[in-house]
Amino acid sequence: MxxxxxxxxxxxxxxxxxxxxxxxxxxxxxxxxxxxxxxxxxxxxxxxxxxxxFEDKDDIVLAIVEKNVGDRVGEMREIFAAVERSEISMVEAIRAVARTALKGEDAGLFYEILAGACRNSSVADRLEPMIDVYRDGIQHLAASARPDVGQAELGAYVDIMMACFIGLGHRTAISRCVDIDVTSENAACVLIRALGLSPSI
Amino acid sequence: MxxxxxxxxxxxxxxxxxxxxxxxxxxxxxxxxxxxxxxxxxxxxxxxxxxxxFEDKDDIVLAIVEKNVGDRVGEMREIFAAVERSEISMVEAIRAVARTALKGEDAGLFYEILAGACRNSSVADRLEPMIDVYRDGIQHLAASARPDVGQAELGAYVDIMMACFIGLGHRTAISRCVDIDVTSENAACVLIRALGLSPSI
Incomplete structure (x- = not known):
């Protein structure tokens, strides 16, 4: 049987x-x-x-997104550890996070559940804690880069970095010929400057 | 009849x-x-x-997205004209574009078609020219802010601004209590610095 x-x-x-x-x-x-x-x-x-x-299909997509966010946060923790061991620079760390965002694995599902969250508050309520876990990771990265600033300024940096990492996937969504190396390098340099640092840090 | x-x-x-x-x-x-x-x-x-x-439902969503992009580009042109007449500063211009992104009207449909583009290259091919029109508008804004830089550097700024404006909608998607004034102000200040300018410009 x-x-x-x-x-x-x-x-x-x-x-x-x-x-x-x-x-x-x-x-x-x-x-x-x-x-x-x-x-x-x-x-x-x-x-x-x-x-x-599973309650419904949204529930399955949320489970996939939760798993992806968990994987991404796990990768970020390795990146943080490498920064703390001075093995990589802050620019390299941000570039690594940007690369993952640009590779766009499962980006379609993420955008789909984001679309669902726009019109269904119960989807939004379940997505929010997952986004918060990712946001905590980005906040950790921003705080390592700028340990000297207060919570409000840090929050502004995190907003921009989150928006960027979520929005970068649109490049790979619409075009199969994005140069991920160049784009992630550029993203890291511009974001480092947005954080008020020099790209050589 | x-x-x-x-x-x-x-x-x-x-x-x-x-x-x-x-x-x-x-x-x-x-x-x-x-x-x-x-x-x-x-x-x-x-x-x-x-x-x-219409060919299919995707075709209808693409028509809505095209109309929205047209409306947004129209708003951007008014913003550029106001900058050129020195009625508003560059920070105010970027804040105005960020506000529109945060208001997230039809953001759900945009994320839905972006999800469609991730798995269907014919949707991606039809979305790309619409994104390009929006990108041209952002490029115009970045070029006004930094008329002194070359195409490659300008492209890096445009990538980050595009990713930001596309990604900012996630805030309103997952949370109904985002302070659009504060978030758009922060976004503008951080992006201006990313462009290598001072927020007082």
Missing amino acids: NQPSKRDAKGNAPRDRIIDAARRLFGAHGFHGTTTDKLATAASVSVGQIYRL | NQPSKRDAKGNAPRDRIIDAARRLFGAHGFHGTTTDKLATAASVSVGQIYRL
Whole structure:
């Protein structure tokens, strides 16, 4: 008997299999172009199990975004640690964060859930804490760059950096031939200056 | 006999009525939550007419985005003219553009079509020229602020400003209590410094 609720051969739990399959399918066919049937087949679970584990499709997209934000924050922590060990400069740190934003992996899903948040406050309420986790990471970066400024000034820097990192994905969304090296380097130099520092720092 | 192809009492052509109705309905219920039937009723046209005037729903969203970009570029031209007449400062000009981005009118639809562009290159190809029109406006603003720099440096400024203005909408998407005055003022001051200028300019 098929027991879809159990871990698969690789030890992945059904919830993770659904998230992974949804990531692939939503990325290729879009959120609304993926039926629950197709998702169940791809994740080797039953349709009922999807409904037991997730409230609705928004809930699955939010789970993917949460996982992505977690991954990105994990990468940022490694970057911070490298800055603290003086292995990389602040410009290099900001460039690394900009690179991730430009690579635009799962950017489509992020913009989709942002669109959902614009018209549905319950989606917005669930997205907000995830954005806050990412914002905390950026705030840490800005505070390392400018330990001398107060909370209000720091908040202004964080607003601009957040807007930039969220907005940079539009480049890769509309054009397949963005030079990620050049664009992330430029972004880092301009943002460093926005922070009131010299790009050589 | 009902003649839905004709202009209505206010003189609006069917295409404009469909765009206006779609803007309202997509904004309230989302792109995928709006059926063609409902759209036809709201626009006082037949379903057939929608299909004759637009290839598909993406085509309607692109038409809305095109109209919005046109409106925004129109507003930017007024802002440039005011800067050239020395009626407002460069900081005030950038703050005005940031305010529009933060107000986030139709931001949901923009993020939705950006999500579509991430997975569908034909959507990306149609979105690109609209983004380019907006980019030209921002480039004009950056060139007025820094007439002394070359194209490469100008391009770096424009990238950051574009990313910022596109990304700023996330604030209003996830939170209904953003202080637009404070955030746009901060954005303008930080961006002016990013451009290598003093906020008093």
